[in-house]
Amino acid sequence: MSRPLTLHPDRLLPADPTTRAAARTLYESVAKLPIVSPHGHTNPAWYAENQPFADPASLFIVPDHYVFRMLYSQGVKMEDLGVPRIDGGRIETDPRRIWRRFAENFHVLRGTPSAMWLAHAFHEVLGIDERLEAGNADAIYDHIDACLKRPEFRPRALFERFGIEVLSTTETPLDDLRHHRAIAASGWTGRVVTAFRPDIVCDPDMPRFHADVAELGRITGRDVASWDGYLAALADRRRYFIEYGGCTSTDHGHPTAFTADLPRHEAEALFRRIMAGDAAPDDVELFRGQMLTEMAAMSLVDGLVMQIHPGAMRSQNELVKRVFGEAKGDDWPSATDYVHDLKPLLDRFGNERDLTIILFTLDETTYSRELAPLAGHYPALKLGPAWWFHDSPEGIRRYREQVTETAGFYNTVGFNDDTRAFLSIPARHDVARRIDCGYLGRLVAEHRIDMDDALEVAHDLTYRLVKKAYRL
Incomplete structure (x- = not known):
């Protein structure tokens, strides 16, 4: 005999009756707000073609x-x-x-x-x-x-049923954005935007780096054998993503948060070594770091929000990587050092009020020691939500507990689902709303924040902060 599947209305809310009552009031105020999904990996073809x-x-x-x-x-x-x-x-x-x-x-x-x-x-x-x-x-x-x-149950109908106001996919600079252009031309009112993920042409450790840089040159008509031409080609593709994909953000999945700000002649010499295939391992890391700073410079020009997702050791299982490829569940959190690694970039751009850099981490130990203090000081920095491995009830709760005292609520950017699984989007956002309201409910029960302020913060965490941070 099968067992019933039920969802308790108070699931994930605190067990203490007083705190739960406050959390329930807060949750009910935000449960039906629209979903803003600013970072994810669903297939844009689903929304363009709308096939079952x-x-x-x-x-x-x-x-x-x-x-x-x-x-x-x-x-x-x-x-x-x-x-x-x-x-x-x-x-x-x-x-x-x-x-x-x-x-x-x-x-x-x-x-x-x-x-x-x-x-x-x-x-x-x-x-x-x-x-x-x-x-x-x-x-x-x-x-x-x-x-x-x-x-x-077709993609567009579910998109509307889920109450998704805007959803971002993620594409590489070589993508022609045909699906985004088809969505725009279709007359459908659902808003699907792209995010610019340049890793394949900014990280020399990528398996097709040289071929992909050559393709970048081909599609832009730029001389990517030169440093200036290479940077111009990337700027061209960013403008293309803005015009044809509604792009508002970039996304950088570097192994570390290391940044560099080299003099022009040193950057050119480094680029030549990289393109010649003569680069030492330290050169590869230096180049990735320089490219984060170059991308920040471009964001000051074109307004794209930067997301930096470091600290993942990708494809750690050699057998799985060899047989099935990347992104097969064998990526691991690794330690990060944001205070020192970000200093070159922050020395140049950290005080810019017109720049937004959203920092994520898989290394939870850095939340209270490094990330919250950094975001609580530099105007350009914001904290991304608990991401991957930590996009869970305990992970989200720990995130709020570790960052709020130092960074507050308003140096954070709401929640993103970062998913390939379309039907999990409303579930993931619901979990985040429940945990955030549980955290706020405890502050209310402990008389650390008034209910009227908590109601406003709950709305901000669910909806307003993400729209503001990602310029949506």
Whole structure:
């Protein structure tokens, strides 16, 4: 006999009755506010073409590394979950069989954010009232599959149903933005913008760096063999992203937060070494650091908000990287040093009031020691929300506890979902709203903030701060 799937109305709110009552009042005031999703990785083709999602497995399992990394840790092969191999080798292609395997192992997600996000999507979006398990896998698969064939479950209809006001995807400088241009030409009123992610042509450790820089030169008509031509080509593509993708932000996923501000002749010499393939490992890190400073300079000209996402050791599992490629759930948090690494950039641009640089971290130890003090001082800096591995109830709660005393609320930028899993977007934002209201509810219960101020802060954290920070 299947077990019921229910969502308690007070889930994630504090257990203490007085604090919970305050948190509930705050949550009810923001629960239905529009979703602003300023950073994510959903496919813009979904909104451009508005075709039905293919099947439950390709919607919930194959693209979601939060899900398949946990099953992989329990010995489930990625091939058996339909994750494509680089070499085109054999994988499971029957979505029903993938779903059954997922259902058999669904219990391993207990206690994780993925379990909460999936429960929300199943119950609130798809109307499922049973917990997924092996015995009902086919019945739930058939229910979801039938839903996906209906017009109200197409991407644009769900976008509107979720109350998404604006959503950002992420593209490289080589993308022609055809899907964003198609959305703009379609007459649909949903707002989907792009973010400019230049890593493939700013990080010499990228596997196709030289070929991609050459392609950057080809599509811009610039001489990218020269330092000036290379920078001009990047500036051209930023303008293209603004004009044809509604772009308001850049995104930089460097291994560290290291920055540099070299004299022009040294920067040119470094670029020549990089392009000649003669660079030492220290040169690669120096070049990445110089490019963060160059991007900040460009942002002062074109107004794009900078996001810096350092501190991830990418593709740590060599076997997974070799067989399946990158972004397959094998990226790890690593230690960061923001105070020293950012100093060259901050010496030049930290006091600029017309520049916004949003800092993220996977190294939680830096929140109270480094990031909150930095954002609590420099006009150009803001703190990004708890990101990846920490975009969870405990992670979001720790974030507020560690940064608020030093940075306040108004040097933070709300929440972003950073997801490839479209149906998890409302769930993720709901979790953030509940945790933030729980934190504010405690401040009210402890008489550290009045309820009227807390209501205003809750609205700011949910909606206003993100729109202001990302210039949306």
